[in-house]
Amino acid sequence: xxxxxxxxxxxxxxxxxxxxxxxxxxxxxxxxxxxxxxxxxxxxxxxxxxxxxxxxxxxxxxxxxxxxxxxxxxxxxxxxxxxxxxxxxxxxxxxxxxxxxxxxxxxxxxxxxxxxxxxxxxxxxxxxxxxxxxxxxxxxxxxxxxxxxxxxxxxxxxxxxxxxxxxxxxxxxxxxxxxxxxxxxxxxxxxxxxxxxxxxxxxxxxxxxxxxxxxxxxx
Amino acid sequence: xxxxxxxxxxxxxxxxxxxxxxxxxxxxxxxxxxxxxxxxxxxxxxxxxxxxxxxxxxxxxxxxxxxxxxxxxxxxxxxxxxxxxxxxxxxxxxxxxxxxxxxxxxxxxxxxxxxxxxxxxxxxxxxxxxxxxxxxxxxxxxxxxxxxxxxxxxxxxxxxxxxxxxxxxxxxxxxxxxxxxxxxxxxxxxxxxxxxxxxxxxxxxxxxxxxxxxxxxxxxxxxxxxxx
Amino acid sequence: xxxxxxxxxxxxxxxxxxxxxxxxxxxxxxxxxxxxxxxxxxxxxxxxxxxxxxxxxxxxxxxxxxxxxxxxxxxxxxxxxxxxxxxxxxxxxxxxxxxxxxxxxxxxxxxxxxxxxxxxxxxxxxxxxxxxxxxxxxxxxxxxxxxxxxxxxxxxxxxxxxxxxxxxxxxxxxxxxxxxxxxxxxxxxxxxxxxxxxxxxxxxxxxxxxxxxxxxxxxxxxxxxxxxx
Numbered sequence: 001x002x003x004x005x006x007x008x009x010x011x012x013x014x015x016x017x018x019x020x021x022x023x024x025x026x027x028x029x030x031x032x033x034x035x036x037x038x039x040x041x042x043x044x045x046x047x048x049x050x051x052x053x054x055x056x057x058x059x060x061x062x063x064x065x066x067x068x069x070x071x072x073x074x075x076x077x078x079x080x081x082x083x084x085x086x087x088x089x090x091x092x093x094x095x096x097x098x099x100x101x102x103x104x105x106x107x108x109x110x111x112x113x114x115x116x117x118x119x120x121x122x123x124x125x126x127x128x129x130x131x132x133x134x135x136x137x138x139x140x141x142x143x144x145x146x147x148x149x150x151x152x153x154x155x156x157x158x159x160x161x162x163x164x165x166x167x168x169x170x171x172x173x174x175x176x177x178x179x180x181x182x183x184x185x186x187x188x189x190x191x192x193x194x195x196x197x198x199x200x201x202x203x204x205x206x207x208x209x210x211x212x213x214x215x216x217x218x219x
Numbered sequence: 220x221x222x223x224x225x226x227x228x229x230x231x232x233x234x235x236x237x238x239x240x241x242x243x244x245x246x247x248x249x250x251x252x253x254x255x256x257x258x259x260x261x262x263x264x265x266x267x268x269x270x271x272x273x274x275x276x277x278x279x280x281x282x283x284x285x286x287x288x289x290x291x292x293x294x295x296x297x298x299x300x301x302x303x304x305x306x307x308x309x310x311x312x313x314x315x316x317x318x319x320x321x322x323x324x325x326x327x328x329x330x331x332x333x334x335x336x337x338x339x340x341x342x343x344x345x346x347x348x349x350x351x352x353x354x355x356x357x358x359x360x361x362x363x364x365x366x367x368x369x370x371x372x373x374x375x376x377x378x379x380x381x382x383x384x385x386x387x388x389x390x391x392x393x394x395x396x397x398x399x400x401x402x403x404x405x406x407x408x409x410x411x412x413x414x415x416x417x418x419x420x421x422x423x424x425x426x427x428x429x430x431x432x433x434x435x436x437x438x439x440x441x442x443x444x445x446x447x
Numbered sequence: 448x449x450x451x452x453x454x455x456x457x458x459x460x461x462x463x464x465x466x467x468x469x470x471x472x473x474x475x476x477x478x479x480x481x482x483x484x485x486x487x488x489x490x491x492x493x494x495x496x497x498x499x500x501x502x503x504x505x506x507x508x509x510x511x512x513x514x515x516x517x518x519x520x521x522x523x524x525x526x527x528x529x530x531x532x533x534x535x536x537x538x539x540x541x542x543x544x545x546x547x548x549x550x551x552x553x554x555x556x557x558x559x560x561x562x563x564x565x566x567x568x569x570x571x572x573x574x575x576x577x578x579x580x581x582x583x584x585x586x587x588x589x590x591x592x593x594x595x596x597x598x599x600x601x602x603x604x605x606x607x608x609x610x611x612x613x614x615x616x617x618x619x620x621x622x623x624x625x626x627x628x629x630x631x632x633x634x635x636x637x638x639x640x641x642x643x644x645x646x647x648x649x650x651x652x653x654x655x656x657x658x659x660x661x662x663x664x665x666x667x668x669x670x671x672x673x674x675x676x
Contacts, residue, residue: 064440064443064444065439065443112396112400113397116393116394116396116397117393119392119393120393120394123389123390123393126386126389127386127389127390130381130382130386131377131380131382131386132379132380132381133460133461134379134447135380137443137444137447138376138377138380138444140444141372141376141440141443141444142373142376142390142394144436144440145369145394145433145436146393146394148432148436210459210461210462213462214459214462214464214467223552226549226552227550227552230546230549230550231550234535234538234546237538237542238535238537238538241537242537300536301531301532301533301534301535301536302529302530302531302532302533303533303534303535305499305529305533306527306529306533306547306592307550308499309497309498309499309522309525309527310522310547310550310551311519311520311522311523311551311552311596312519312550312551312552313519446498446499446500446501447499447500447501
């Protein structure tokens with residue numbers, strides 16, 4: 001998995017470089033016109049944002065209940081990437097919304113809970129930074145509560161009729177819109193996986209350095 | 220074993236309430252703080268001597284949330300004082316039972332604060348608090364329970380952390396906003412000019428769902444996070 | 448529990464080694480002293496023995512059971528007197544003892560409490576708030592609180608701090624009584640004069656490491672100086 005990081009990043013960079021041409025070739029959506037094309041970036045960011053939250057929650061549970069020390073590195077990596085992809089989602093969304101709905105923001109369930117999830121990631125990272133020793137366990141406890149948000153975000157647009165498009169929209173896209181979408185999705189996903197890997201590996205190696213340092217002057 | 224759990228929780232709660240009844244410190248400071256929050260909102264929102272309509276629900280729950288955070292911080296500060304939290308963790312008792320006892324103590328304290336707060340908000344913002352006393356009480360108890368469930372866990376987790384006073388709100392608010400939303404929407408549905416009972420019932424059900432999820436999660440995580 | 452075995456225990460906080468390579472064994476009926484300057488790791492080791500902290504490496508065996516398995520059963524055999532005494536100042540002595548007795552699930556709470564109060568010599572001040580007690584009185588109460596459930600492993604962190612002559616003598620007497628009853632006592636202290644003659648085993652800690660241990664009974668100050676220099 002580790003050795004794939006470099007090719008993934010290379011491939012992802014290449015794909016993203018090419019993406020604007022592919023997106024340009026996609027047909028215009030009937031009502032929203034050009035701005036709808038933000039969707040090709042917004043949708044993958046949002047899915048990966050939720051994925052990061054799920055990974056963070058699962059790894060936090062493994063760290064806390066099954067006492068797997070390496071799980072903590074993955075939880076931290078997932079939280080940082082969650083912050084990143086969350087920021088991307090929360091920036092691309094309003095850019096689209098302003099043109100499509102006339103407002104930058106609306107307090108519907110999906111947007112509200114997405115913003116909250118973003119704040120939860122921020123709080124998690126602040127706790128890890130300023131919480132002192134033992135804050136890895138405390139942050140893991142907090143992450144579990146944050147993860148409960150995720151299914152709510154996903155399901156909320158289907159339960160409440162709001163301005164935000166429903167999840168059933170995606171599978172029904174015509175092929176010439178489907179291609180750029182899945183292309184971008186693949187690019188973003190590779191980027192996500194590569195960054196996760198690198199960040200978690202960094203954290204694990206830091207732990208190994210600490211262990212070596214500690215072992216250094218033992219008889 | 221179940222009997223042991225409730226026994227321990229009961230005794231921890233009784234101990235907390237005994238101390239509180241004697242000094243009344245946390246109760247009074249929390250109450251006064253909640254009242255200040257409500258007053259600040261009144262001054263901020265009043266135009267030409269009248270407060271806007273439909274703000275009562277929001278202000279009530281903001282006051283509960285702010286003052287609740289303070290109360291929970293103070294309750295655990297007491298356990299830090301002579302390191303008694305360590306004695307509780309050291310006891311051969313079920314650790315989640317200690318959490319449950321603390322939660323009940325905080326809940327009772329908050330409900331007492333709300334007994335004063337609700338009439339005050341009703342008075343200052345002309346909200347019809349007596350229209351649906353049963354449902355309003357259900358909303359308040361269910362919402363406060365959800366908020367306190369998470370807050371008690373987080374306050375306990377932060378007891379040995381240096382910046383605990385500023386970290387508690389940062390951690391607590393994003394996680395408990397769903398509870399706040401449900402509380403506000405439900406209360407607003409009861410207070411509005413054409414009250415919507417079904418809406419209020421929907422939100423009460425939602426709150427009970429969140430409460431069960433949060434409390435279950437907190438009971439599971441209390442022991443691992445409190446033991447280093 | 449007739450034996451306590453500490454096997455290669457270490458405790459790290461990031462890069463800081465609070466404890467490393469601590470190993471010793473002791474038996475019931477011993478009074479073991481953890482001696483060393485401030486920051487040597489005495490409190491950390493006591494917290495590990497109390498199961499409040501998990502060691503980063505190594506293990507502690509309580510009789511036949513290890514810490515990982517034990518849980519509540521092990522805790523039922525441990526009584527700890529911490530540096531901060533573990534008492535609620537807003538409650539009376541009787542209420543403090545009552546609460547902890549009920550928490551431990553002891554039968555016949557009033558009798559247990561009355562016995563403990565008598566042992567501590569506080570029966571006449573039982574209904575006064577602990578906030579009004581002197582340091583010596585609090586210490587006696589805190590010790591009885593730790594002993595309510597008849598633990599076989601008694602851990603004390605700096606118990607002689609701030610005590611006058613008579614309180615110190617009373618504490619020593621109580622510990623020796625417990626020792627005769629077959630308990631294992633581990634105490635951390637810098638008070639070498641009191642410890643001399645009380646301890647059956649001394650363990651010297653410096654910067655988180657064990658720099659010596661012995662089972663002599665006299666001349667503690669000299670042995671301490673030698674081990675720590």
